Amino acid sequence: MIKAVTGAKDILPNDIPKWYFIEELIRNFFSNYNYKEIRTPIFEETAVFSRAIGEETDIVSKEMYTFVDRSETSITLKPEMTAAVVRAYIEHSLGNLQSLNKLFYISPMFRQERPQAGRLRQFHQFGAEAIGGLSPLLDAEIIIIAYSIIQKLGLKEFVLKINSLGIPESREKYKVILGDYLKNHFDELSEESKKRFHKNILRIFDSKSPEDQEILKNAPYLINHLDENSIEHFNIVKTILDNNKIPYEVDPALVRGLDYYTHTTFEIVSGSVGSQSALCGGGRYDNLIEQLGGKPTPGVGFAAGIERLILAMENEAVPFNEPSPLDVFFVLLDKDKYLLIPKFANLLRNVGLKVEHDYLQRSIKAQMREANREKTKFVVFVGGDEFTRNLFTVKNMSDGVQTEIPIEDSLSSLITMIKGN
RNA sequence: GUGAGCGUAGCUCAGUUGGUUAGAGCACCAGGUUGUGGCCCUGGGGGUCGUGGGUUCAAUUCCCAUCGCUCACCCCA
Structure with a gap:
């Protein structure tokens, strides 16, 4: 029997009401916050992603669906949306139409990983990008939207984690400090972390290995080595969250696997979907637009996985809207x-x-x-x-x-x- | 990419210590007297027992391979 490709799933009529329910809620939310929808092609020139996300990241180095088309162009099915939105932002000079663009999207994404609970090769994300503003008001707004949508869907078992990565200058200084500390424990690190030590030392914080975690307990944290402005920025974000009664945990080990983040990063983690527990992730990326060839322009955004939200809602027995009956x-x-x-x-x-x-x-x-x-x-x-x-x-x-x-x-x-x- | 578990009707699963036409529940279809649903009753359709090969008089049941699914590692939404 001919079947769907591994990791690609049909969404059958019986499940469609769940999708409508979530999509409607998303659109209403973004409309209230005055975010405008953007739709970009399902594929891009490979460089859009490799340059934005980082050559050494897992996404770029081993998970992308990349192929050469008949005109010898390297094409990649989009593995995430931020890079594609930024490409469109630059190409169409959206920054000239208005100084701040608040954009949202709902779109399929593609990553060639081994499927498991909450992880597919074709999956769907919705998310937002606010491009053109440095203000921590935007960091906070992005977080509040993500948090509120998940809350409004009826989910209960989730936690918001936030952190600040500061600016590249202080991060480079910190990397030296972290390197000095880890050098003394190098032999005790896991194989994976040893590799990261040279490639992307911050990502060692993502390690789940108990030995690594033991060593990291006493490691210096980036959040204690930020510059004055970054600290101030982060404090304002936290204050706004407090004022809006959004509960969060500051997680100094929250690093995230995409290279473009600066300042605020955050993740919303579910307690009801198995090991692939990130419902949502995002942060600020003040250098990405310039990096992709645009004028220096700050941005902040997030992405959430729709299949994971549905999984969490099913596991938490949250009711979906029933399809309307026949008249x-x-x-x-x-x-x-x-x-x-x-x-x-x-x-x-x-x-x-x-x-x-x-x-x-x-x-x-x-x-x-x-x-x-x-x-x-x-x-x-x-x-x-x-x-x-x-x-x-x-x-x-x-x-x-x-x-x-x-x-x-x-x-x-x-x-x-x-x-x- | 690595590891473990599992592959029998559309779905959830029984079963054969190798042997005549492979089962149940749900779902679907048709009936249950003369034009009408949800309950109940009767009947029916639907499976090359994941695929290929091997052992055997005989395999869905044993062996090997392969593919797929699931979960975990990894990574992330």
């Missing part, structure tokens, strides 16, 4: 009158009602069963003796009460019945 189901009593059905059904559909009927010449019993399965409010019987008297029989499915209505008046009668129900 009317036409049951055909006399098979030879089937041509009448579309005419009446479409009249109702054109005034905004949800209407269904049988297409398979099924028995009355079968038609009724389907009407019941679809949680129909009213069944209209077409045919029979009442038809010769110019009447329809209408049955209210919740109480079983039947009434006869004149055919020529059926539209308004039905609307009245449905509205009153």
Whole structure:
């Protein structure tokens, strides 16, 4: 049997209401905060991601879907959105249209990792990028939006972690300090961390190995080696979160695996989705736009994984909106009158009602069963003796009460019945 | 990329210590007297028992390989 590619999943009709529920909530939220939607292509020139995210990161070095197309261009399916948004921002000079662009997106992403609970090769993220402002108001707003959406979805088991990476200058100084400390413990580090020691020393903080964690306990933390401005920036972010009653933990070991972050970084971690627990992550990236060839422009953003949110909601038994029931189901009593059905059904559909009927010449019993399965409010019987008297029989499915209505008046009668129900 | 577990109907699973037409529940379809649902009853369709090879008179059941799925490592949304 031919199947979907590993790590790529069909979203079947039964699950669609969950997606609508989340997507609607997201769009409303971003609308309230005046973020404008942006849609970028599903693929980009590979350099967009390799330059933005960092050549040494796992995403770039081993997880991207990269191929050479027929014109010999290296193409990559987008593994994350920030780099793509920044590319579009620069290409279309969005910064010239207004000094601050508040953007959001909902989009599929692609990373070739081994699938597991909460991890797919094609997955979906929504997120936001506020490009053009240095203010900690924006860092806080981004965090508040991410937190509030997750809260509004009905989730309870999650924690917000924040940290500051400061500016590159203080980070470089700190790396030397961290290096001096770790040098004395180098032999005790895990193999992976030994590699990181040379490639990207900060990422050693991501290690889950107990030996590494033991060593890191007494390590100097970046947050204690920030410059004055970075400290001030971080303090304001925290104050705004406090004022908005957003609970958080400062996690000095929160580093994150993308190279472009400066100042604030944050993550929202779920306690109900298994080992892939990050629901959401983001932070400030003040050097990225320049790095990709734009004018020096600060930015801050986040991304959240929709599949993980759905998983968390299922595991926490959070209710989703039910699909709306049918207003009317036409049951055909006399098979030879089937041509009448579309005419009446479409009249109702054109005034905004949800209407269904049988297409398979099924028995009355079968038609009724389907009407019941679809949680129909009213069944209209077409045919029979009442038809010769110019009447329809209408049955209210919740109480079983039947009434006869004149055919020529059926539209308004039905609307009245449905509205009153 | 590494490791572990699992692959029998659309779904959840039984079962065969190798042997005649492979089962249940749910779902689906058709009936249960003369035009009507949700409960109940009867019947029906649907499986090359993941795939390929081997052992055997005989394999879905044993062996090997392979593919896939799941979870974990890793990384991250």
